[in-house]
Amino acid sequence: MTEPLVTFRNVEKRFGDFVAVRNMVLDIHEGEFLAIMGSSGCGKTTTLRMLAGLEAPTAGEIRMAGRLMNDVKPHERDTPLVWQSLALFPFLTARENVEFGLKMRGVGAAERKRRALDWLDRMQIADFAERNVATLSGGQKQRVALARSLVMEPKMLLLDEPLSALDANLVIRMQGVLTKLQKELGITFVYVTHSQSEAFAMADRVVIMSQGDIAQVGSPKDIYRTPANRFVAEFVGRNNILSGKVLGGDAKGMQIATPQGTFTAQTPQTPLAPGQSVSFAVSADLLTLSETEPDTVNKAQATLISEEFIGSLVTLFLEGADGMEFKVQMQERALMDLDLSPGATLWLGWDAASASILSEG
Amino acid sequence: MSTKHKIDLYALTWRLPIILWQLIFFVGPVVFMIAISFFVVKNYRMTEAFEFVNWQRMLTRGYFWDSYWYTLFIASLSAAIAMMLAFPAAWALAFRASENLRRGAVFLLIIPFFTSYLVRTFSWYVILAESGVLNAMLGYVGLGPFKMLNTHFGTVVGYLTLTLPLAVILQTVTMANIDKTLVEAARNLGCKPLATIWRVVLPLSKTGFVVTALFCFILAFGDFVAPFYLGGSQEPTLPILILDTTKSGQQWPRAAVVAIMMMLTLFAVAFTAIMLAYRKPKVAR
Numbered sequence: 001m002t003e004p005l006v007t008f009r010n011v012e013k014r015f016g017d018f019v020a021v022r023n024m025v026l027d028i029h030e031g032e033f034l035a036i037m038g039s040s041g042c043g044k045t046t047t048l049r050m051l052a053g054l055e056a057p058t059a060g061e062i063r064m065a066g067r068l069m070n071d072v073k074p075h076e077r078d079t080p081l082v083w084q085s086l087a088l089f090p091f092l093t094a095r096e097n098v099e100f101g102l103k104m105r106g107v108g109a110a111e112r113k114r115r116a117l118d119w120l121d122r123m124q125i126a127d128f129a130e131r132n133v134a135t136l137s138g139g140q141k142q143r144v145a146l147a148r149s150l151v152m153e154p155k156m157l158l159l160d161e162p163l164s165a166l167d168a169n170l171v172i173r174m175q176g177v178l179t180k181l182q183k184e185l186g187i188t189f190v191y192v193t194h195s196q197s198e199a200f201a202m203a204d205r206v207v208i209m210s211q212g213d214i215a216q217v218g219s220p221k222d223i224y225r226t227p228a229n230r231f232v233a234e235f236v237g238r239n240n241i242l243s244g245k246v247l248g249g250d251a252k253g254m255q256i257a258t259p260q261g262t263f264t265a266q267t268p269q270t271p272l273a274p275g276q277s278v279s280f281a282v283s284a285d286l287l288t289l290s291e292t293e294p295d296t297v298n299k300a301q302a303t304l305i306s307e308e309f310i311g312s313l314v315t316l317f318l319e320g321a322d323g324m325e326f327k328v329q330m331q332e333r334a335l336m337d338l339d340l341s342p343g344a345t346l347w348l349g350w351d352a353a354s355a356s357i358l359s360e361g
Numbered sequence: 362m363s364t365k366h367k368i369d370l371y372a373l374t375w376r377l378p379i380i381l382w383q384l385i386f387f388v389g390p391v392v393f394m395i396a397i398s399f400f401v402v403k404n405y406r407m408t409e410a411f412e413f414v415n416w417q418r419m420l421t422r423g424y425f426w427d428s429y430w431y432t433l434f435i436a437s438l439s440a441a442i443a444m445m446l447a448f449p450a451a452w453a454l455a456f457r458a459s460e461n462l463r464r465g466a467v468f469l470l471i472i473p474f475f476t477s478y479l480v481r482t483f484s485w486y487v488i489l490a491e492s493g494v495l496n497a498m499l500g501y502v503g504l505g506p507f508k509m510l511n512t513h514f515g516t517v518v519g520y521l522t523l524t525l526p527l528a529v530i531l532q533t534v535t536m537a538n539i540d541k542t543l544v545e546a547a548r549n550l551g552c553k554p555l556a557t558i559w560r561v562v563l564p565l566s567k568t569g570f571v572v573t574a575l576f577c578f579i580l581a582f583g584d585f586v587a588p589f590y591l592g593g594s595q596e597p598t599l600p601i602l603i604l605d606t607t608k609s610g611q612q613w614p615r616a617a618v619v620a621i622m623m624m625l626t627l628f629a630v631a632f633t634a635i636m637l638a639y640r641k642p643k644v645a646r
Contacts, residue, residue: 052549054545054548054549073548073554074545074548074549075548075549075550075551075552075553075554079549080549080550081546081549083542083546085540085542087540087542087543087545087546089543089546089547089561089564090565091564091565091567100547100550100552100560101550101551104547104550104551104552104553104556105551148550152550152551
């Protein structure tokens with residue numbers, strides 16, 4: 001395996017008493033699209049700002065291509081950032097904005113102009129090159145901001161929730177633009193967002209942060225299918241989380257007694273002793289729903305409470321034993337032959353492989 | 362719609378006080394002053410007339426133009442000095458100070474306005490006099506004494522007493538409202554810390570700074586106290602010329618000419634400055 005582009009080793013960032021990032025260990029590889037995701041205050045933006053040199057770590061080491069970066073000033077780095085507010089200079093035209101970084105590097109006027117126009121053309125906004133940025137639309141500004149960073153030909157592009165100000169249709173389009181760009185250029189994108197759909201749609205790897213800690217790192221699919229802990233299971237997607245005690249088990253599955261019944265879950269890598277308290281998660285789209293008892297390993301009865309349509313997808317909310325709320329996500333047409341009147345009692349079923357045990361935290 | 366052309370009595374009632382105020386205390390006096398400038402003085406008494414003799418007398422005299430250019434020059438110079446002296450302090454307050462420190466500093470900067478400008482001017486006597494505090498201190502290091510009272514330097518010090526606190530406050534407020542992200546964005550694109558002042562801070566502060574400089578200029582241009590008490594009025598500024606003209610032979614009409622020239626100058630300067638400050642960004646080619 002090649003050496004990572006960026007390494008975080010036990011990095012900590014404090015603001016007074018507040019710990020924004022705690023003991024972070026993370027490698028960022030060359031050419032990957034990495035998303036850092038979490039709710040506000042989780043430390044994702046602080047992590048990005050440390051990469052740009054806008055904040056210095058309180059402890060630990062950040063290295064880029066082996067070089068210690070802790071005290072390297074922002075203007076001495078090659079880490080252009082696309083800002084949430086875009087931060088285009090309002091007193092400059094689109095082209096002058098794109099030229100700014102090249103000018104700071106001492107690139108000559110003619111060369112600057114050629115490269116700026118080249119990038120504006122590539123972003124399909126060459127027609128607006130001489131316009132003041134204040135007169136551009138949201139999507140056009142977005143493209144200017146991207147061009148302004150990419151014209152610097154960096155090894156790594158930092159993006160801080162760049163799509164959060166756009167309307168939903170434009171977000172989807174810009175996601176396409178971004179993933180295509182990243183693949184074409186082959187450079188590393190580090191993308192900070194609070195949006196799961198953005199992170200999962202674009203990233204090769206996702207880092208989920210919670211209160212300054214990394215809760216899980218993995219591919220979108222890994223995180224979605226096997227959340228490492230309760231925080232991730234609750235944060236990502238629609239998971240049903242059940243808690244109980246370990247009865248026993250082998251390599252094929254663990255038996256867990258819960259107030260909703262005794263279920264079999266996937267055996268985790270670190271073995272669990274009988275009697276231990278444990279939680280496991282089952283993704284809402286891995287549950288089946290039927291009027292008769294299913295022949296799956298795990299089954300439970302529940303009462304239908306309500307349903308929620310998102311186009312062709314439907315989420316059903318059911319109440320099981322002990323007040324447990326189950327969420328089931330299905331295609332609308334798969335529900336045709338079920339009695340879905342509120343209060344109807346239905347069977348839920350799922351495989352042992354769909355139930356992943358969560359570590360504490 | 363027909364209602365558009367009707368006079369809205371309700372709105373007019375509320376607007377009336379300000380309209381009356383402007384008519385009585387601004388438009389009225391200005392019209393009166395313009396009228397006076399065409400009057401003539403006979404036997405030390407002002408007589409109604411419509412003659413251009415005052416305009417002719419003042420505008421063809423070397424001493425008027427000497428005074429005019431001197432006032433324009435020294436008021437501009439002191440405005441420029443005020444802007445430059447204020448900048449480091451305002452920059453530090455806007456970018457380095459905490460919100461609380463900034464608030465406290467702005468409050469402290471307002472305190473000078475609690476005391477009379479005249480009193481503050483007189484206090485400079487103690488400091489600037491031949492045997493004053495400053496010369497005594499310079500004496501310890503083997504310098505001076507310098508003549509500081511009754512010089513151009515004295516005039517500028519007086520003007521700065523008037524304008525510097527205001528310049529710091531206005532500059533601070535201007536820069537505190539800048540989006541700090543833009544400064545960080547410049548750093549992120551390779552701009553050195555000091556260069557961000559030229560590249561980002563000043564372009565973003567243009568409107569506020571032009572207005573601040575305009576204020577400093579207007580205050581200095583019309584000030585009579587500093588050039589009179591600290592400048593010694595050897596080189597009379599226009600306000601001192603007005604005073605002298607009215608005292609010598611009751612020449613109110615000629616003083617009116619000077620005053621109108623001052624007003625026209627301020628109008629021209631203010632108009633140019635505002636045009637400059639609010640110039641629209643270019644929209645298309």
